[in-house]
Amino acid sequence: MMNLYSGTTCPFSQRCRIVLYEKGMDFQIIDVDMYNKPEDIAAMNPYNRLPVLVERDLILYEANIINEYIDERFPHPQLMPPDPVQRARARLFLFSFEVELFSQIDAIENGNSKQQERARQLLFERLTQLSPVFAKQKFLLGEEFSMLDVALSPLLWRLDHYGIQLPKQAAPLMKYAERIFSRQAFIDALTPSEKVMRK
Ligand SMILES: N[C@@H](CCC(=O)N[C@@H](CS)C(=O)NCC(=O)O)C(=O)O
Structure with missing residues (x-):
């Protein structure tokens, strides 16, 4: 086990x-x-x-x-794409999430107010840029839920908690987030402390 x-x-x-x-x-x-x-x-x-x-x-x-x-x-x-080329591309996406998005989490959780503000601004910009993708497709790799959606979703869940309010043009991204949040596995995986992070 x-x-x-x-x-x-x-x-x-x-x-x-x-x-x-x-x-x-x-x-x-x-x-x-x-x-x-x-x-x-x-x-x-x-x-x-x-x-x-x-x-x-x-x-x-x-x-x-x-x-x-x-x-x-x-x-x-299967959550990673079966095809080696698509799988390699998925790994590049996973890498870019770490470098561009999740690298900001430490600053938000542990930084001083200037570092927090900078990190919030960066996340605001990067996520807003990503939003148009979801006007055309349900999930990050297309129509199927994948490891990329898994990787991104804990950050989307914490946006309120981190004090990040995305602009109106990020509506497709927020709809996408709700699609993930309503999955049974996502709900079951939440801890009590995470449940209260979102209203
Ligand atoms: N890159 C690591 C990051 C893990 C990480 O930063 N975990 C945090 C908690 S969210 C941690 O254990 N930090 C050390 C500490 O708090 O002492 C991963 O993907 O697993």
Whole structure:
């Protein structure tokens, strides 16, 4: 059985929880209080960060690496594209989300007010730019929900919580977000502390 050590308010852990619920297999989620991390996290992950996945003698960290492993172990429903070229492109997208979007989360959660404001502005601009894509398609890769939607959704869920209000022209992106938020796996994967992040 897979055991996921997951931060109750951690957007990266949320990605892994979503994938576990989308797959509907047998797993256990171990809730970890981020402000009171047990020492065994550092023993499993040299970077002392969550999430961490343990399956027998396999220990994995980094949300996207964990998620690709789960996707390969349990191929239904497949969340990465089956074609190698499309899969490589999907990985480039995942990389750009980290560099351009999720890199701002630390500044919002832990930075001073100037750093927070800069990060909010950057996210506001990047997400607004992305919005027109969803006027033409349901999900990031087209008509099917994929790993890219999993990766982006914890940030979309936190927009209110992070004090980011997108402009009217981002309506297609917000509709897309609602489409993800209404998925049963997304709802099941929310922790009580995440549920209260959105009204
Ligand atoms: N790139 C990592 C980021 C993980 C990360 O930053 N996790 C945060 C919580 S959301 C963490 O554990 N930070 C260390 C700490 O709070 O001590 C991933 O994708 O898993």
